Amino acid sequence: MCGMPQPPVRSTPTRPPRPDASMSLLTNVMDHSLDDGYAEAAARKQAAGEGGLPKTLRAKLGLAVGLVLAALVVTVGAAQARVAAPVVAKEREELVDRVEKETQAADELEETVDKLRADVNARQREALKSGGHGEQADLVSVLSGAVEVRGPGVKLVVDDAKEAGSAAGGDARGSSGFSDTGRVRDRDMQRVVNGLWESGAEAVSINGQRLTALSAIRAAGDAILVDNRPLVPPYTVLAVGDGERLSRAFQDSADGLYLNALQENFGIRTNISAQEDLRLPAAPSVIVRTAQPAQPNTETTEKGTS
16 A cells, blocks of 8 residues: 655755855954944043043143144245245356356367367378378378278177166176176177277277277276277277278177177177278377387497498
8 A cells, every 4th residue: 555645855945144244354344443442432532521622722822823833834944945946046057057168168178189189290290201201101190090091991880788787697798796787898899899900900989989009998887988988889880991801801700709699698789881981080199108219229230330
């Protein structure tokens, strides 16, 4: 005998939890932003008549005096700044005028020096020509950098990497203590110039500064100095010589390969091209302070003639 069918078991419906049930701490903080202790203290103060603006005449006078003093200090400071502004502006204008005048005077002196140097060179050439050494004098003047030269050659532009200054790490090109930043160093330019001389250059200049046997390429921080004059990148090197041949010889030399390695490994930007007509200025100074012309040995001359 089959029993009666049992009704399906129905579970008792449960009440859904509150959405913020898991955030009771945050809810409590939001609902009670002010601590109860602070609220009670504020209520007691208010009941006792404390807090807010001062009640007694003495307290009110003290507050008024303090506000007056604060306003006086602000007013005096503003007045002093207004009075001092014209004085500072005048001093600045005077300083700018002095700098401009001194710069103009230095330019005039430099022009005078150039004229005197040209006159001395002309007199030297004239004296040598009168002694039958005209061609030799011209050659010596060109090689020493004492005169302006013109002719074919190569133009080599060397510039810092685009991201110069952002690289980090040790300097892979030496142990000078500087981190490698993609900048062209003084030793890099030294190798470039020496490579051009070795490849057959007859005259070389960097950013308009003529190089001679007395020239020095040094560094002051990250700046490159040529004969104690700071240069700004890009560094344009002009070398007079047989253009195509000089360019090939330099690129195949050890210094040319060194420059190519800088370009590949450090992002140094270079560009070399043969030029049909270059003009290089004369060197600013070719004064020899130590070397003296060798005098003929009189004893050897007397023995040879006897």
